Structures are given as C-alpha cells and as structure tokens.
Amino acid sequence: MVGRQGQGGGAGNKAGARRAGLDFPRPLTSVDIVIFTIRLEALHVLLVRRGHAEGEPFPDAQALPGGFVDVARDRDLEACARRKLAEKTGVVSPYLEQLGSWGSATRDPRGWSATHAYFALIPASAAETALAADAQWFPLYGAGVKPRLAFDHQEILQAAVQRLRNKVEYTSLPAYLMPEEFTLPELQRTYEIVLDRPLEKSAFRTRMLSADLIEPIDKMRKGPNRPAQLYRLKAAAAPVYFARTFNAPE
Amino acid sequence: MVGRQGQGGGAGNKAGARRAGLDFPRPLTSVDIVIFTIRLEALHVLLVRRGHAEGEPFPDAQALPGGFVDVARDRDLEACARRKLAEKTGVVSPYLEQLGSWGSATRDPRGWSATHAYFALIPASAAETALAADAQWFPLYGAGVKPRLAFDHQEILQAAVQRLRNKVEYTSLPAYLMPEEFTLPELQRTYEIVLDRPLEKSAFRTRMLSADLIEPIDKMRKGPNRPAQLYRLKAAAAPVYFARTFNAPE
DNA sequence: ACACTTAGTTGTACTGTCCAACTTACTTAG
DNA sequence: CTAAGTAAGTTGGACAGTACAACTAAGTGT
Numbered sequence: 001m002v003g004r005q006g007q008g009g010g011a012g013n014k015a016g017a018r019r020a021g022l023d024f025p026r027p028l029t030s031v032d033i034v035i036f037t038i039r040l041e042a043l044h045v046l047l048v049r050r051g052h053a054e055g056e057p058f059p060d061a062q063a064l065p066g067g068f069v070d071v072a073r074d075r076d077l078e079a080c081a082r083r084k085l086a087e088k089t090g091v092v093s094p095y096l097e098q099l100g101s102w103g104s105a106t107r108d109p110r111g112w113s114a115t116h117a118y119f120a121l122i123p124a125s126a127a128e129t130a131l132a133a134d135a136q137w138f139p140l141y142g143a144g145v146k147p148r149l150a151f152d153h154q155e156i157l158q159a160a161v162q163r164l165r166n167k168v169e170y171t172s173l174p175a176y177l178m179p180e181e182f183t184l185p186e187l188q189r190t191y192e193i194v195l196d197r198p199l200e201k202s203a204f205r206t207r208m209l210s211a212d213l214i215e216p217i218d219k220m221r222k223g224p225n226r227p228a229q230l231y232r233l234k235a236a237a238a239p240v241y242f243a244r245t246f247n248a249p250e
Numbered sequence: 251m252v253g254r255q256g257q258g259g260g261a262g263n264k265a266g267a268r269r270a271g272l273d274f275p276r277p278l279t280s281v282d283i284v285i286f287t288i289r290l291e292a293l294h295v296l297l298v299r300r301g302h303a304e305g306e307p308f309p310d311a312q313a314l315p316g317g318f319v320d321v322a323r324d325r326d327l328e329a330c331a332r333r334k335l336a337e338k339t340g341v342v343s344p345y346l347e348q349l350g351s352w353g354s355a356t357r358d359p360r361g362w363s364a365t366h367a368y369f370a371l372i373p374a375s376a377a378e379t380a381l382a383a384d385a386q387w388f389p390l391y392g393a394g395v396k397p398r399l400a401f402d403h404q405e406i407l408q409a410a411v412q413r414l415r416n417k418v419e420y421t422s423l424p425a426y427l428m429p430e431e432f433t434l435p436e437l438q439r440t441y442e443i444v445l446d447r448p449l450e451k452s453a454f455r456t457r458m459l460s461a462d463l464i465e466p467i468d469k470m471r472k473g474p475n476r477p478a479q480l481y482r483l484k485a486a487a488a489p490v491y492f493a494r495t496f497n498a499p500e
Numbered sequence: 501a502c503a504c505t506t507a508g509t510t511g512t513a514c515t516g517t518c519c520a521a522c523t524t525a526c527t528t529a530g
Numbered sequence: 531c532t533a534a535g536t537a538a539g540t541t542g543g544a545c546a547g548t549a550c551a552a553c554t555a556a557g558t559g560t
Contacts, residue, residue: 022278022360022361024318024320024321025321025322026276026277026278026279026321027276027279027319027321028272028276029276029277029279029353029364055271068274069277069353069362069364070274071274071275071276071277071355071361071362072275074355075354075355075356076353076354076355077351077352077353077354077364098350098351100348100350100351101327101348101350101351101366102327103279103319103326103327103366104325104326104327105321105324105325105326106325110272111272111321112319112321114279114319114327114364114366116351116353116364170420
C-alpha cells in the first residue's frame with residue numbers, strides 16, 4: 001500500500017508539519033444540471049453554448065448548464081446546483097434531484113475532473129421567461145436537431161432521460177412539469193410525452209385519483225368540447241410510488 | 251455575475267496566460283463505500299477505525315471505508331471505489347452501484363470537500379476472508395452497537411440502507427448477497443432480513459420463479475428437514491423490476 | 501411410532517390493470 | 531336548428547397477480 005492519503009486510514013504522514021498532508025493534486029469539481037420541460041408537445045432539455053476563449057475545451061459546442069464549484073459562494077452541492085439553475089432559467093424552486101456523478105482522468109482535457117449531475121423539472125410556463133442569453137431548449141426525441149455535446153454530457157443526458165422515464169413508470173414526477181392547474185387528460189398527455197408511449201385512459205384515472213396526490217379544485221376548464229375538471233398538486237406532494245404500469249393497446 | 255470560472259459560459263478570463271484560469275481553490279474529493287453483507291441472520295455494514303495522527307479529523311472514530319481520489323492511480327471514480335473495496339475486503343467484483351454525492355464547506359474540518367458514495371453487496375462467504383486489520387462488520391438494525399460515525403457518514407449510511415430497501419421491494423438485488431447456490435427459502439430469508447419484515451411465501455415463490463432471473467440446478471440441499479431445490483443466479487442477471495410487493499400478515 | 505419442522509402446493513377472495521363500449525357535453529358544418 | 535364530430539368521463543367483463551389459510555410431502559429427533 002503506497003502513498004496513502006489522509007482520510008482513509010490510520011497510517012498518517014511522515015512529517016506532519018503541513019497539516020496532515022493535504023498537499024496532493026485535487027480533481028476539478030463541477031456541477032451540471034439536466035433541466036427538463038415540456039414545450040410544443042415534446043420533452044425538451046436546456047443546453048448552453050460554450051465560449052471560445054483561449055484554453056476553453058469544446059469551444060462553441062453545446063453543453064449542459066453547469067460549472068465549477070465555487071468554494072467561496074456555494075455552501076454545498078445542491079446550493080451550487082440551485083444557483084446555476086437560477087442563473088440560467090430564473091426558476092428558483094423546481095423539482096431538483098441528484099442524478100449521479102461522473103469523474104475520470106480523461107473527461108476534461110484540463111485534467112482529472114469530477115462532476116456532480118442534478119436533474120430538474122420545470123413547468124412549461126416557467127421555461128421561457130428568464131432564459132439566459134446563451135441557453136436554448138432542445139427537443140429530446142423526435143426529428144429535432146441532435147447537437148453534439150461537450151465532455152461526457154451526452155452520457156449524463158442519457159442517464160437523466162432514463163432515470164426520468166424509469167421513475168415516471170411508478171411515481172408522480174411528471175406532475176412537476178404541469179402548471180398549477182391542470183386537467184387529468186392534460187396530466188396523462190404529459191406522462192405520454194415523457195414515456196413516448198400511449199397510456200390506458202381508465203387505468204390512468206383510477207390510479208391517479210387513488211394515489212392521493214392531486215386534488216380537484218372548484219373550477220372547470222371549458223375546452224373546445226366537453227368541460228373538464230381542474231386539479232392541483234396536493235400540498236406536500238412528495239413523489240408517490242405506484243404499483244403497476246398502465247399500457248395502452250398497439 | 252461575478253468571478254465566472256472556466257467551464258460554465260463564454261465570458262472567459264482576463265489574461266489567459268495561465269491556461270484559462272484554473273487557479274482557484276478546489277474541493278477535496280473522496281470516495282466512500284457502503285459495503286453490505288448478511289452475517290448471523292442480520293444485515294451488516296463494514297466500518298473502519300480512523301487513525302489518530304496529528305491533524306486527522308475524527309480520530310479513532312468509525313467511518314465508512316474510503317479516502318481521497320488519487321489522480322495518479324485512479325482512472326475514474328468507479329475504479330477508485332473498486333480499489334478501496336478490494337483493499338478492505340479482498341473482494342474484486344461484487345455488485346457495485348453509485349449511491350450519490352455529498353459535498354459542502356463544512357462536512358470535513360479540513361475544508362470544502364465532496365465525496366462520491368458507492369454501495370456494494372457481497373455474499374456472506376466473502377465477508378470474512380481477507381478483511382483489513384482496521385475493518386470490522388457492524389450489524390445494522392437490532393440490538394447491535396451503534397457507533398458514532400465520522401463526517402456525515404451516518405447520513406450516507408442512512409441513504410444507502412434506504413436505497414437498498416427501496417430497491418429490494420421491486421428488484422432482485424438481494425440475490426447478490428447469496429452464495430452461488432441457494433434455495434428459495436434461503437433467498438426469501440435474505441429478502442426478509444434486508445426488509446426487516448416477513449414476506450408471503452407463495453407470492454414470493456411465484457414471482458421469483460416467473461421473474462426469470464434464477465434457474466434451478468440439478469441438485470438438492472439436504473436440509474435438516476425436507477430436501478430443497480437449489481437455484482443459481484442466471485448468467486446475465488441484471489436487476490429485475492417486479493410489479494407489486496408481497497406482504498405477509500401481522 | 502410419534503411429534504416436529506420445513507419445502508412446496510392448492511384454492512379462494514380480492515385488487516387493480518387491460519380493453520372496449522358507452523354516456524355526456526360542447527363545437528362546428530350544413 | 532339539426533346532425534355529425536370530438537373529447538371527458540363512466541361502466542363492466544376478462545384477466546393477472548397478491549393475500550391468506552389450509553393442505554401435502556419429506557426429512558429429523560426422541
């Protein structure tokens with residue numbers, strides 16, 4: 001066992017003059033956020049265009065919003081993520097969940113780096129209001145443009161989509177993509193857009209209503225056809241886990 | 251927007267002489283592993299006793315195995331985790347999954363630090379063979395000793411247990427805690443130990459067998475009572491997602 | 501031979517999905 | 531003004547899988 005460093009074990013460092021040997025190279029540490037919303041009947045991600053200053057890797061490429069942790073300003077990782085999210089979208093309290101971390105010697109040409117990835121869901125209404133100048137929404141599946149992403153951001157994005165779709169199968173996550181008031185068919189369409197697959201109407205209704213996470217409000221939406229009951233997310237709406245899945249035929 | 255750093259946007263740094271300004275303080279970066287096994291009919295975690303060299307925080311406390319990333323030896327985070335796992339247990343290829351990351355200005359008295367936490371499952375048979383001298387198994391729930399843990403490791407451990415128990419509800423994870431050959435009742439007991447709750451026998455059987463992840467082998471275990479069919483994990487046994495849960499009465 | 505224990509099966513009740521057909525209410529075309 | 535069209539929401543039957551209890555089968559110890 002060679003070159004033992006600090007935290008791990010008991011061995012300790014030789015001298016001890018320099019505060020228990022913290023003088024070894026540290027990886028770069030960043031936070032990246034995968035921000036989803038639904039626009040134009042499709043799932044979209046927010047990407048930012050990278051700069052092309054000298055020494056900047058992946059100049060002019062698209063990337064997930066993010067950046068290095070600022071040890072002076074960020075109290076913790078989540079605060080860092082919220083700061084970057086607010087800077088790019090103006091949204092302050094969306095659904096925010098940690099996705100995972102990616103770190104290796106090669107993912108950033110500037111050196112060993114590790115990024116902490118988060119993913120956020122914001123409602124369509126908030127998606128356009130205070131967007132940063134260098135940020136832009138891109139559709140996920142479908143005929144949309146597929147920009148090449150910087151670093152390993154393609155892999156991170158992939159993981160985020162998979163996590164989102166997995167969780168949608170048995171939780172109430174898509175409710176965070178809805179405006180404050182919505183109808184059940186609208187909610188169902190959101191689920192269908194995220195899953196990219198039609199769902200069963202009656203099963204969806206019974207399950208949604210028995211899940212006790214949305215409540216009907218005393219209003220109706222006067223659609224072009226029949227009027228529809230409006231619902232709202234219940235106060236303490238932690239994601240709820242469902243039992244089965246609901247598939248539609250064909 | 252002040253003090254923009256590298257990766258994020260386009261602004262770039264003033265001078266550019268020092269390779270696009272990477273000369274800002276970086277957080278300490280470590281990897282910690284929550285290693286579970288089942289011993290003596292109870293879920294156990296591996297903890298290591300910290301040293302008491304000068305400048306070492308939490309001297310003599312118990313902690314999760316882990317330590318700083320070594321940018322010279324570790325190609326990526328997972329390799330770092332596997333290295334530390336092998337150092338402490340001798341096990342080389344267990345079930346290993348990323349759990350999440352914890353980072354803040356205060357979690358380590360030595361400065362802003364971020365840890366990447368993993369969790370591993372190893373079979374009982376491998377739990378004792380090549381244990382490091384400073385490592386020890388601790389039972390999780392039950393009357394066992396509850397050692398105070400260093401850093402925020404209590405929180406990380408908590409998260410690992412919750413993740414494990416959540417996943418057990420609808421996946422085949424506990425199979426990784428089993429020896430190569432096992433009987434269905436043994437597998438069920440493992441599930442029950444992890445969940446700390448009795449399960450329904452017949453529902454467990456039908457679901458396990460229809461899940462297509464274990465296969466009967468041509469042997470029987472000659473228990474003290476009836477002989478029981480032996481099973482083995484199927485080759486490419488990625489965790490399988492089940493539909494519902496199975497509860498036993500009372 | 502007997503009680504005791506555990507592996508594994510069987511059968512009934514119940515819950516919730518899958519699926520199609522239906523009713524209700526509003527819009528638009530003629 | 532009426533008829534056709536469309537979307538919201540309900541109803542009912544087929545089916546699958548869990549919850550639960552009672553059962554059979556095969557070994558052990560006294």
